[in-house]
Amino acid sequence: MMRAAVLPPGAELEAEYRGGRHTVTVDADEYLTLPSGDRYNTADEAGKVVRGTRSCSGMAFWHVALDDGRRLSLRELRGEAQRDGRLA
Numbered sequence: 001m002m003r004a005a006v007l008p009p010g011a012e013l014e015a016e017y018r019g020g021r022h023t024v025t026v027d028a029d030e031y032l033t034l035p036s037g038d039r040y041n042t043a044d045e046a047g048k049v050v051r052g053t054r055s056c057s058g059m060a061f062w063h064v065a066l067d068d069g070r071r072l073s074l075r076e077l078r079g080e081a082q083r084d085g086r087l088a
Helices: 043-051 074-083
Strands: 012-017 020-026 063-065 071-073
Touching: 012 043, 020 043, 063 074, 071 074
Parallel strands: none
Antiparallel strands: 012 020, 012 063, 063 071
């Protein structure tokens, strides 16, 4: 989604987990960077670290706030981008 500019560099993703709000930033080199500075190449890996679990569906865990006020999971964002032709 980053290569197709669906998620531009600098986009902030968020997740709520156990009462806390967590964020990760999309870097220009397609890595996800946590506020700690730790970098991950998949949403699953970043989600596992935040949750402290051995598995995580990052596409469902991480969300993006859109300019129109909607908050979509990465899975929903991908589906929308596929429907409107931004992703093959």
